[in-house]
Amino acid sequence: MQDWWRETFPKGKQNLTIADANGHPVSIAYGEKGTGKPLILVHGIGSWSYSWRHCIEPLSKHFRVICFDAKGYGFSEKSAHPEQPGHQLLELERIIRALCNEPAIVVAISLGALASLAVVQEHPELFAGLVLINVPIFPEGLPNRWMRSLSDLPIELLKIVDWLRLTFFFSTLVRAIVRVERREVLVDWSAVTPEEVYWITYPYIYIPGTLAKVTEELQIAAQEIKRLQQKQPNLISKIQSRLGEITCPTLIVWGDQDRWFPATDAEKLRSRLPHAQVKIIQECGHDAPANSPDELNAAILEFLISLEDFECPLR
Template identity: 55%
Template sequence: MKDWWQATFPKGRQNLIISDIQGYPVQISYGEKGRGKPLILLHGMGSWSYNWRHSIAALSKHFRVICFDAKGFGYSEKALSRREHNGHQIIEFQRIIQALCDEPAIIVAESLGGLVALALAQESPQLIGQLIVVNVPVFTKQLPHWGMSLLAQIPREVIETIDSLRLAYLFAPLLREIMAIERRRVLFDPSILTKEDVYWITYPFIEFPGTIAKVAEELQIAAREIENWQVNKPNMLTQIQNNLSAIKCPTLVLWGDQDSWFPVSHGEKLHQHIPNSKFQILSNCYHDASTGAFEELNAAILEFLRDTKF
């Protein structure tokens, strides 16, 4: 099967070295296509750049589209020897923008990526010109899926052992089937997920040791954040919620009308807390909007960017 990066981006997969929150160098994989203002696509938990496969060509007709895998995901470095610090994604995203863009970027971010983008818009507003967030877990009270809760509870040492033994590789057909079932559950029309999609969605988990361990670690961080929020202990989730009014850039909040993970009411609430924002519902859309409602999603993004200037 032809390499997805080579088939999608003129220069294929490129690598960037940034410093993480602890000052260590880390390799980030990315691709870019098109010319014009930089538009960065940021994926959610457990995903990688492939999740934006239906948006890259459409948006690159108008912008310089940059798609990257966050640290620990996809083709980017896993840094297994180090424990992650809460908030590391925000610092790393900041440094990726600074390395790749010489002007404020347009950010399109889905799910957990949207939460990272909201935090960055608060902390480093000079880096973001326009912001589009989709189905963001900003007001969630729990991890939305049983599999996430399970991974968050398993000791990291156990997950690392599974990775080191390459069990995901040994049981690849089973893993692909399980992940395909779960991904179809967040799509309004499950039949649109092809065998090729399943192959690439699961590829990092099967081929790159450490992927499962890093996803589990991120879920553990998220679970602690939610727990601290519920008992009023200091946490970044509350900080992001309390500072939403500080986001000044033009912002579009998009939400799937049938998102069972994070209800539409969360999107309406988010819109109400961001002064310069618009809110739009995506019809016939579950949680995975970039796959399940990409035509409406792309149209909404382009219309918003055409109507708002910075």
């Protein structure tokens, strides 16, 4: 297979070093394409920059598009230190500050969108616009059976799996499982190609430490959702309670057939954001960038053009 980074970005994969939430230096993989106002794409849990493969080229015709792999995901460094709830928020802020010398447009999906909501609450000066795709702001639990299964496993066991490279030796099985599970996030899941499955699973099969770190993230997410349901202190309810403070122009995008988080959450969220609008994409599941990229890209560009106080290069 080709080098996806080099095929996608003029400079291929680049690396940025930031201090993570534990104060340790970590290497973040990223790529960028295009010129103009910065537009950052933030992936969801278990994913990496490849999830934006259909959005990078169209959006880069108008913006400086930046894709990065969050710490522990994709080609970014897998820290050996245990993670704490909310570490993604501090790290996202530091990545934006390091890569952008002006307020950025942030386009984020799923857990990445939830993290972006928290960051814009604390640092509104970093955002020129915000696009939230299928954001789990009102979750009832981990939405996928494999997520729930992994979250119940001891981290030490997953570290052994990584150390023994078992995902590599059972790569055919791993890819088969992912291909089947894609039916949950796509409407036409039969269109999934071998190349897509190859790249989605690449970090799990070829980059040791990925499985254990993603599992740790799932466990943190499960614990936060449990605390939310039990009305104990948690990050999700804190984000919910401050939604009215967000003044950044916001577009909420939802797939009408999202099986993980219902499309009705879009309007529920819009009612709590002072400057938000909603776009429902028809015949679209949770993974909108893969399921309906043309509709998603059009919605993003239309939203940016509509911003009265935003000097959009599309005007």
